[in-house]
Amino acid sequence: MLTSAEIATHVGTNPVVVRRVLGRLREAGLLISEKGHAGGWRLARSPEVITLADVYIALDESIVAAGSPDHNLSCSVENALHSRVAGILQQTEMALIEQLGKTTIADVHDD
Amino acid sequence: MLTSAEIATHVGTNPVVVRRVLGRLREAGLLISEKGHAGGWRLARSPEVITLADVYIALDESIVAAGSPDHNLSCSVENALHSRVAGILQQTEMALIEQLGKTTIADVHDD
DNA sequence: ACAAGCGTAACACAGTCAGTTGCGATACTC
DNA sequence: GAGTATCGCAACTGACTGTGTTACGCTTGT
Numbered sequence: 492m493l494t495s496a497e498i499a500t501h502v503g504t505n506p507v508v509v510r511r512v513l514g515r516l517r518e519a520g521l522l523i524s525e526k527g528h529a530g531g532w533r534l535a536r537s538p539e540v541i542t543l544a545d546v547y548i549a550l551d552e553s554i555v556a557a558g559s560p561d562h563n564l565s566c567s568v569e570n571a572l573h574s575r576v577a578g579i580l581q582q583t584e585m586a587l588i589e590q591l592g593k594t595t596i597a598d599v600h601d602d
Numbered sequence: 603m604l605t606s607a608e609i610a611t612h613v614g615t616n617p618v619v620v621r622r623v624l625g626r627l628r629e630a631g632l633l634i635s636e637k638g639h640a641g642g643w644r645l646a647r648s649p650e651v652i653t654l655a656d657v658y659i660a661l662d663e664s665i666v667a668a669g670s671p672d673h674n675l676s677c678s679v680e681n682a683l684h685s686r687v688a689g690i691l692q693q694t695e696m697a698l699i700e701q702l703g704k705t706t707i708a709d710v711h712d713d
Numbered sequence: 714a715c716a717a718g719c720g721t722a723a724c725a726c727a728g729t730c731a732g733t734t735g736c737g738a739t740a741c742t743c
Numbered sequence: 744g745a746g747t748a749t750c751g752c753a754a755c756t757g758a759c760t761g762t763g764t765t766a767c768g769c770t771t772g773t
Binding site for chain 2: 543569572574582586
């Protein structure tokens with residue numbers, strides 16, 4: 492069980508920033524936070540069953556993202572380009588998630 | 603042969619912005635710009651042999667990029683995490699480029 | 714009651730990017 | 744040679760974003 496302040500000190504930032512990020516992981520069910528005296532943060536599940544993909548998805552990063560096609564755009568070339576690129580990006584994102592899914596928190600910790 | 607002003611009007615932006623972007627494609631050898639009266643922009647090669655990967659690389663996007671590992675960081679877990687993630691991202695980026703390489707400008711144009 | 718912790722809102726600050734203006738250099742036309 | 748159209752580039756602005764910070768309320772254990 493670690494407090495926001497401890498984590499913040501360790502990574503060189505501010506407790507509020509830590510709570511902002513970890514809060515999203517809590518919403519996703521990856522972490523549990525406890526309030527009050529002796530509160531703090533801990534993993535919601537065993538580190539062996541949390542993958543980097545879980546974290547990536549929880550943070551909703553979508554590094555590889557295609558914005559919506561800006562409907563009603565008159566240029567057919569622009570449309571065609573967007574379709575193709577969007578397809579490729581989606582495919583790439585799935586590949587990324589698949590790769591991230593192969594590494595667990597425990598794997599990283601044991602290196 | 604199109605001028606920056608024509609292209610800018612078409613995509614709804616400013617000629618200078620167009621020149622900024624297309625200038626990078628020119629540096630990469632994908633486009634040729636001609637100065638003076640009746641100048642403008644044209645493809646440096648046939649659209650059949652320019653791929654989306656060429657454009658992606660020319661623009662140096664690196665959508666999927668891992669910053670340098672911030673050398674000399676004391677936390678071994680952080681190090682291990684960075685190594686693994688960087689590897690996955692690099693692999694993903696290569697896959698993206700490979701996919702982009704399968705589509706040429708001509709392909710997009712003919713849709 | 715008090716202290717320690719999270720949750721959240723509000724604000725400041727720096728960085729980034731599109732947009733804009735201005736000006737010089739180049740090349741074509743007359 | 745004068746005029747005009749174009750690119751090349753630098754400088755400035757404004758919007759947006761992300762981090763950091765402060766402040767305050769709520770929860771929990773001693």
